[in-house]
Amino acid sequence: MTVGAKLVHGPDRGEEDRNWEMFDPLPVGIVIINRNYTVLFWNQCIARWTGIPRDEITGHDLRTRFTHLARPVYTSRIDQVFDGGPAAVFSSQFHPYFIPAPLQNGELMAEHASVIPFDGNGERLGMIVIEDTNDLTSQVRLYRATRQLANLEIEKRKKAQEALHAANTKLNLLSSITRHDILNQVTAISGYLCLLDNSLAPGSEQSQYVHKISHQMAVITHLLEITRDYEQLGISAPKWCDVRAIVEHSVLDVFAGSVRLEDQLPALEVYADPMLEKVIYNLFENAKFHGMHVTAIRVGFSCGEGPGILTIEDNGVGVQDADKTRIFLKGVGTRTGLGLYLSQEILSLTGLEIRETGMPGKGARFEILIPPAMFRLRTQ
Amino acid sequence: MEIEEEALDAIRELINIGVGRAAGMLNEMTGCTIRLRVPTIRVVTIDELEGADEIRATGTLATVALTFEGPLCGLSALAFPPESAAALVMLLSGEPAESPELDALRIETLKEVGNIVINSVMGSIANILEHHLSYSLPRYLDLSVLTLARTANPRCPEDRVILADTRFTIEDREIEGSILLILEVGSLEALLDAIREMTP
Numbered sequence: 001m002t003v004g005a006k007l008v009h010g011p012d013r014g015e016e017d018r019n020w021e022m023f024d025p026l027p028v029g030i031v032i033i034n035r036n037y038t039v040l041f042w043n044q045c046i047a048r049w050t051g052i053p054r055d056e057i058t059g060h061d062l063r064t065r066f067t068h069l070a071r072p073v074y075t076s077r078i079d080q081v082f083d084g085g086p087a088a089v090f091s092s093q094f095h096p097y098f099i100p101a102p103l104q105n106g107e108l109m110a111e112h113a114s115v116i117p118f119d120g121n122g123e124r125l126g127m128i129v130i131e132d133t134n135d136l137t138s139q140v141r142l143y144r145a146t147r148q149l150a151n152l153e154i155e156k157r158k159k160a161q162e163a164l165h166a167a168n169t170k171l172n173l174l175s176s177i178t179r180h181d182i183l184n185q186v187t188a189i190s191g192y193l194c195l196l197d198n199s200l201a202p203g204s205e206q207s208q209y210v211h212k213i214s215h216q217m218a219v220i221t222h223l224l225e226i227t228r229d230y231e232q233l234g235i236s237a238p239k240w241c242d243v244r245a246i247v248e249h250s251v252l253d254v255f256a257g258s259v260r261l262e263d264q265l266p267a268l269e270v271y272a273d274p275m276l277e278k279v280i281y282n283l284f285e286n287a288k289f290h291g292m293h294v295t296a297i298r299v300g301f302s303c304g305e306g307p308g309i310l311t312i313e314d315n316g317v318g319v320q321d322a323d324k325t326r327i328f329l330k331g332v333g334t335r336t337g338l339g340l341y342l343s344q345e346i347l348s349l350t351g352l353e354i355r356e357t358g359m360p361g362k363g364a365r366f367e368i369l370i371p372p373a374m375f376r377l378r379t380q
Numbered sequence: 381m382e383i384e385e386e387a388l389d390a391i392r393e394l395i396n397i398g399v400g401r402a403a404g405m406l407n408e409m410t411g412c413t414i415r416l417r418v419p420t421i422r423v424v425t426i427d428e429l430e431g432a433d434e435i436r437a438t439g440t441l442a443t444v445a446l447t448f449e450g451p452l453c454g455l456s457a458l459a460f461p462p463e464s465a466a467a468l469v470m471l472l473s474g475e476p477a478e479s480p481e482l483d484a485l486r487i488e489t490l491k492e493v494g495n496i497v498i499n500s501v502m503g504s505i506a507n508i509l510e511h512h513l514s515y516s517l518p519r520y521l522d523l524s525v526l527t528l529a530r531t532a533n534p535r536c537p538e539d540r541v542i543l544a545d546t547r548f549t550i551e552d553r554e555i556e557g558s559i560l561l562i563l564e565v566g567s568l569e570a571l572l573d574a575i576r577e578m579t580p
Contacts, residue, residue, distance in 0.1 A: 073408045077496070085503045086446055086515035091492035093473050093485060094409055112488060114517065133488070140485045 029099065029111075029130030034123060035082040037062045037069070046130060049101035049109060066099060078115050081126055087116040092133045099130055110137040172231050179224050186224075190217050230342050233275060238350045240269040240376070243310065246277045247299050254284040255297075259314075264300035267378040268310070270370055272350050279343040279354075283312050283366055286339065291316020291364060307353075308375045310368040318360040327356065350374055383423050383572065390575040392421045394508065395544050395559065398501030405496050410472045415549040416497070418559070422543050423568070426529040429541055442466075442482055443521045443528060444494025448502065450513035451570050454539070454563040456502055458494040458546070459525055464555045465490050471550045491520045497546075501559060508574050529562050540568040 020041040023030040029046030033039055039062050042054040052065070063070040077088040090098050090113040098113035112131045117124055193214050200207040244265050251261050270276065287294045294316040302309050319327060326332050330341045347354055351371045358365030395418050403416035424432055442465035445457035460468065462482055469486040470476075472493065482490070495518045506513050521528065529541060542561040547554055563571070
């Protein structure tokens with residue numbers, strides 16, 4: 001709206017007054033003043049808000065009734081409007097009670113005020129429009145308080161996370177030192193066992209016990225190595241992992257070129273713990289140690305409506321039906337019984353699942369189920 | 381259109397008088413020590429705005445604007461990068477700077493600050509024209525300066541823009557904004573004529 005244009009017309013003030021009454025039904029306070037701040041019109045809304053009837057204030061200086069309006073911070077800007085300037089706006093931040101309006105709870109209503117110039121029959125008048133911003137103010141303050149609480153909670157969690165990280169680092173250090181010391185002791189015991197075995201008659205009952213102890217020592221060593229491999233579990237943040245790069249690297253590491261890799265993968269990236277590499281490596285190790293006669297590894301990926309499925313198959317002896325679920329339990333397996341259990345734990349960190357679906361006798365087939373948000377296909 | 385240095389100086393002075401008065405009002409209103417200055421001023425076409433160093437022409441800015449009609453026609457605006465606008469409002473209102481975003485209350489406050497600055501600048505300019513202008517109510521807009529300028533008068537890309545780099549210094553913190561006066565064809569000439577008439 002361009003102001004400065006005539007809002008009202010009429011030969012005398014009486015007709016103007018009648019026209020101004022059209023502002024009575026508006027849900028905003030309307031006060032019309034002249035440049036002496038004399039109130040010419042006071043609508044019903046502002047009368048209701050302030051409790052001051054129209055007759056009581058019309059014809060009086062607004063500054064006498066509301067003395068704060070006589071301060072230069074108001075008058076300099078309102079005078080500017082009467083001197084030909086644009087409308088002046090008074091925000092609820094700096095002037096929440098331009099024309100104080102008490103609420104039922106004893107507080108004052110928050111207001112936004114505008115002083116808009118207009119031509120009243122050749123005289124420049126000012127229309128003060130008062131808007132109730134109580135709800136807005138309350139809502140924004142509530143929102144700010146909620147956000148502040150949320151920020152405090154985030155800060156608290158961040159500190160707890162940092163404390164956990166620090167504790168974890170110390171525990172890892174402790175376990176690393178302990179592991180190192182135990183391995184030293186294990187090496188010493190293994191050396192003494194070797195000396196003892198040399199002093200015994202080969203095949204004697206005592207020698208057989210020594211061999212059994214040596215085997216158990218080897219299992220202890222392997223278990224300690226596993227704790228080293230997996231101590232980083234969940235420590236690093238998940239990231240997008242390039243599956244082909246992991247597969248190629250792991251196959252080469254485990255089989256050293258002794259199997260054929262049938263790579264049917266698209267350019268797949270999976271959002272997972274960085275130890276995904278260890279999971280895939282472990283599957284190939286299992287194929288090598290348990291598959292008996294594995295000569296080929298096939299890796300593929302399919303996706304449709306549900307989760308994407310990463311498949312890793314071999315042509316070994318496969319997994320018996322009775323073992324398909326058991327192999328993922330802790331303590332099950334012919335070696336440490338931790339490999340597939342831990343693999344499952346690593347994958348679950350970002351919602352991935354693993355299952356075995358191969359045909360016994362024809363090869364093992366592991367399927368890793370990846371929720372849609374956790375994989376992406378790069379354009380090649 | 382070439383603008384002589386003296387005329388540009390006079391425009392700079394008019395704007396400085398306006399922002400000086402605005403700073404006084406803001407000081408009184410907020411109780412903060414506020415300095416407002418306009419270190420540079422340029423006159424460009426709307427198309428040249430895009431390359432102007434003083435302003436992020438294509439990025440969204442928090443803008444308070446009003447249009448005016450009379451001997452001069454156009455649009456007057458005070459524009460800030462959104463984070464600067466929020467910082468300015470928080471400094472003026474004494475709010476803790478925990479959440480630098482413009483919510484409805486801060487927008488309302490920014491509108492008042494923009495209103496004070498624009499009114500004072502327009503008051504300075506209107507004084508030398510010796511004619512009243514008619515103004516729209518101030519509006520808050522989230523848009524780029526280029527969009528603002530092209531919306532103001534889409535038919536005339538040759539309209540002139542007086543672009544005044546504006547610095548608010550509040551409690552040792554400096555906040556950059558821009559005052560823009562987008563003048564329709566003929567309005568800049570009218571302003572320059574008024575300035576020449578005033579010059580002894």
